[in-house]
Amino acid sequence: MQPADTKTTGPSALAVECQHLTRRFGKVEALAGVSLNVRRGEFFSLLGPSGCGKTTLLRVIAGLDLPDSGDLRIGGLPALRLPAWKRPVNTVFQSYALFPHLSVSENIAFGLRMKRLPSHDITRRTVSVMELTQIMPLAGRHPNELSGGQRQRVALARAIVNEPEVLLLDEPLGALDLKLRKELQLELHHLQQRLGITFIHVTHDQDEAMTMSDRVAVMNAGRVEQLGTPEELYERPRTRFVAQFIGACNFFEGKFIARTGGVVEAETPLGRLRVELSSAGIELAEQAEQGRLSLGIRPERASLQGGESGDNRFLGRIEEIIFNGAESHYRVQIGKTELRVVELNTGRRAVGLFAGDSVEVSVPPANVFLLED
């Protein structure tokens, strides 16, 4: 228990603080003790497969669902006792949930009307948000007369017109086609930067999370697997799940052999593999049970075109080549195991490889990562 501190009295640098939130639906544990902090003004994504609890967490923050235990603060103030309609958050629902009996402008004005603002204020703010989201020409239409993308904009406008402390987005782009999604991803990102509102965005699309977010929490089975910037998650995934969910990855079991400085040597099915680790990584490697290590290599971090002098080198045979336009995917047999390698087709150097060719694969020690499981 913390003594009374400044957090209970004034605004803090944290927009949302979750502490050990749990929520159980029958036998399913939707939230199994989630603790995370969202900073003020950041674009935060909750990323995970369906059923991982990300939407439940969002609903708990919105007040549409209550946790079984744990604590929640919004803007530094305890929020669990506030009902949904008193919380300084607004939600963009996955289904948009626009009021079918109200026009676009009335939908957007709804929140302001509930706050009983003077009507000229309502009009002014509604109009300015409609201009911001470029839906002015739709003002008099009803939701059933709108396309999916237009509905999405209206739902967004209806939420941000209230100037919430935190905007919650529940897979806001999920129902749209790919091209429109890409377009709106950028727009959402710009909008967030312009408004400075904290965004918490739920998605199962790792691409979307990486493109838009300042930080991402990867969730799995009701837990936060890893929380970090998109770069951190990609470069240093902590678990097998994260490495697999964000990008592609080759996994190997290794056995700890020796350590020289920041480099750990391991025996793997590929052969002897030198791995450059951070100090935390080295500690993890040295404490591994029976010296068993779980290692990962991103396909594009291995090279078939010769490497630097310090790289790990393995001899292998190309099993399959899949040409994919911008890049080519190679399946390389090394010893008894297989390594997937991706090369960018830059056109500068003719790779000129064919299935059946023998190749030398080089893997820089810094590009191998050690996983916790």
Place this chain on the structure above:
Amino acid sequence: MAAPIQPSGPTGFKRRRRVRRTVHFGEPMPPGAQTFRAAWLCGPALAWVTVFLLVPLGFVIALSFAQRGDAGEIVWRFTGENYARLAGHGALGFDAVQPLILARSLGVGLATATLCLLAGLPVAFFIAGLPRRWKSVAVTLVVIPFWTNLLIRTYAWQLLLAPEGWLAQTLATAGLLPPGEALYPGWPAVMLAMLCDYLPFMILPLYASVEKVDWSLTEAAEDLGASPLRAFWHAVLPQIRPGMIAGGVLVFLPATGQFVIPDLLGGAKVALLGNAVQQQFGASRDWPFGSAIAVAALVVMLLSLWLHTRVTKGRREVALP
């Protein structure tokens, strides 16, 4: 020439059962939408309506402009006297009896509809919230009173509300009613019976509407700062408005013309349109005046329906510049 006999296989069957669908701007339409081929199927119903509804209605309208002979026979001479009487022109100056009956009937219809709405809303939400297999049971229970004739149900109310009935007895024991007093005739008894009689007409359309309610809109409303009550008002009520209107009309129209219940439970002071019409066609033997009452009631009800649709349509757009 002997035509080869087709084996009555599945193909022959299929051809016969093929449904012809007309396609209109790329959208399939119901088969009857464009062709009038099915129109003759409406023939029996049309004939029925013409012979037993439209022709008698025309007759009643014509009759309302005729005169009553001294012996109660119909004298076919045009006059507007029946309507003048209905509006309050009596032999001795203004007579409020007839206009009062009309107003009272509309009032009773409106009151019944309102009471049914208030009583029916919770029931509709309750049924909609039941597990699937209990819903049909609940709906059946709602409809069960119809299995008994209205007349019998109304007589049953007489028994229940009689001085010997347990209701009056209980109230008398509690000191709220003088012993030996009945709870009828009177307005409370009439309204009680009306409510019970018409409640199913309200519950069924309401329930159909409530069943379709999109509850995510309630969450959206609460998320946007609406208290639960305001969320209900702004997000749920608009969704069940069609059911409320349908139920309201279904209750209001027959309740306005009801004559069995006011007759048996209301006594002389509670005469409604139906009773007035019945009296003119029966005891008073004044068919022209009875017809005038019926026609006036019809016009007033159509007018109130029209007004209602106008009002509900008008309150949609709150325009923004």
